[in-house]
Amino acid sequence: xxxxxxxxxxxxxxxxxxxxxxxxxxxxxxxxxxxxxxxxxxxxxxxxxxxxxxxxxxxxxxxxxxxxxxxxxxxxxxxxxxxxxxxxxxxxxxxxxxxxxxxxxxxxxxxxxxxxxxxxxxxxxxxxxxxxxxxxxxxxxxxxxxxxxxxxxxxxxxxxxxxxxxxxxxxxxxxxxxxxxxxxxxxxxxxxxxxxxxxxxxxxxxxxxxxxxxxxxxxxxxxxxxxxxxxxxxxxxxxxxxxxxxxxxxxxxxxxxxxxxxxxxxxxxxxxxxxxxx
Numbered sequence: 001x002x003x004x005x006x007x008x009x010x011x012x013x014x015x016x017x018x019x020x021x022x023x024x025x026x027x028x029x030x031x032x033x034x035x036x037x038x039x040x041x042x043x044x045x046x047x048x049x050x051x052x053x054x055x056x057x058x059x060x061x062x063x064x065x066x067x068x069x070x071x072x073x074x075x076x077x078x079x080x081x082x083x084x085x086x087x088x089x090x091x092x093x094x095x096x097x098x099x100x101x102x103x104x105x106x107x108x109x110x111x112x113x114x115x116x117x118x119x120x121x122x123x124x125x126x127x128x129x130x131x132x133x134x135x136x137x138x139x140x141x142x143x144x145x146x147x148x149x150x151x152x153x154x155x156x157x158x159x160x161x162x163x164x165x166x167x168x169x170x171x172x173x174x175x176x177x178x179x180x181x182x183x184x185x186x187x188x189x190x191x192x193x194x195x196x197x198x199x200x201x202x203x204x205x206x207x208x209x210x211x212x213x214x215x216x217x218x219x220x221x222x223x224x225x226x227x228x229x230x231x232x233x234x235x236x237x238x239x240x241x242x243x244x245x246x247x248x249x250x251x252x253x254x255x256x257x258x259x260x261x262x263x264x265x266x267x268x269x270x271x272x273x274x275x276x277x278x
Contacts, residue, residue: 003037005030005051012053015208016063022088033059073179077171079250080182081163082206084198089205091182094163096171159196161187162215165243166250175251182206183215183250191243199223207231215240215249 005013013033018025036059037049057063073080077096082089162185170177184202186194195217203214204227218239224232238249247255 003034003049003051005033005056006053009051009053009056012056012063013060016065017060018065029060073177076174076176077167079163079167079170079177080179080206080211081160082182082184082202083159084201085205089198089201089203091205091209091211092160094160094167096164096167098171159184159186159198159202161185162193162243162246166246169247169255170251173251173255175253175255177250178213178252180211181213181215181250182209182211183246185215185217185220185240185246187243193217193240193243193246195219200226203227203235203237204231207235212236213249214238215246217241 013029014026017029033051033056037051040049051059073093079094081092081094083092162183165187166177166183169175184196184199186196188194199216199220200223203216206214212234213236215238218241221239224237238245240246240249
């Protein structure tokens with residue numbers, strides 16, 4: 001007896017019950033479905049097995065993989081990045097927060113040593129160096145910013161620089177990062193976006209997670225020919241060379257309007273003649 005799985009059920013099976021570059025897990029889940037059908041046939045069910053999305057949930061139970069993008073990026077200071085992994089790539093969330101302290105930077109999460117020692121602090125330096133040019137007010141001198149990045153396997157490469165800096169700018173300006181956008185790229189001290197590796201795997205992981213827009217280094221445009229045609233059609237890909245382009249594309253509203261608003265002088269009460277020293 002043949003088992004029929006609808007296209008909708010197959011898409012749900014792939015997105016909600018498997019996560020890997022290959023098809024081994026998919027093969028196992030399909031085998032689970034077939035075994036469940038075999039049990040029903042052995043129990044005397046003579047209906048032709050047609051697996052729908054609803055029937056799939058009855059057999060496999062609650063979905064094992066859920067998208068966290070909308071939930072995680074619903075607040076300021078959170079950006080969605082992409083990372084190469086041995087199993088084909090994954091998205092990751094880069095978070096920044098601030099609280100009263102001594103003006104130090106604390107790094108948490110599964111950050112590799114190169115990220116902790118060099119790149120994270122360089123991103124903060126880039127943000128601080130360009131803050132006055134962009135017009136953003138500094139946070140309290142006696143505050144500290146903690147950037148947190150965590151995912152299975154950790155991260156030790158340079159490609160999260162764009163995301164870390166975007167998360168910091170989001171925190172400083174109070175502007176949320178778009179939840180349909182993922183980014184990758186290394187950032188120099190002067191705000192240049194530099195190329196990184198693993199573009200195909202990173203974009204496929206974002207596509208699999210439901211991301212619609214990609215921001216990546218312009219010098220990586222040549223790597224897009226490796227991307228499957230369907231993914232290229234369904235992804236809105238933006239290539240950039242400067243960090244200000246990244247912020248325009250990734251933040252929900254213009255950081256420059258925020259800068260102009262923050263630069264407006266506050267109204268002050270006119271001083272009396274004695275106070276003015278007259």
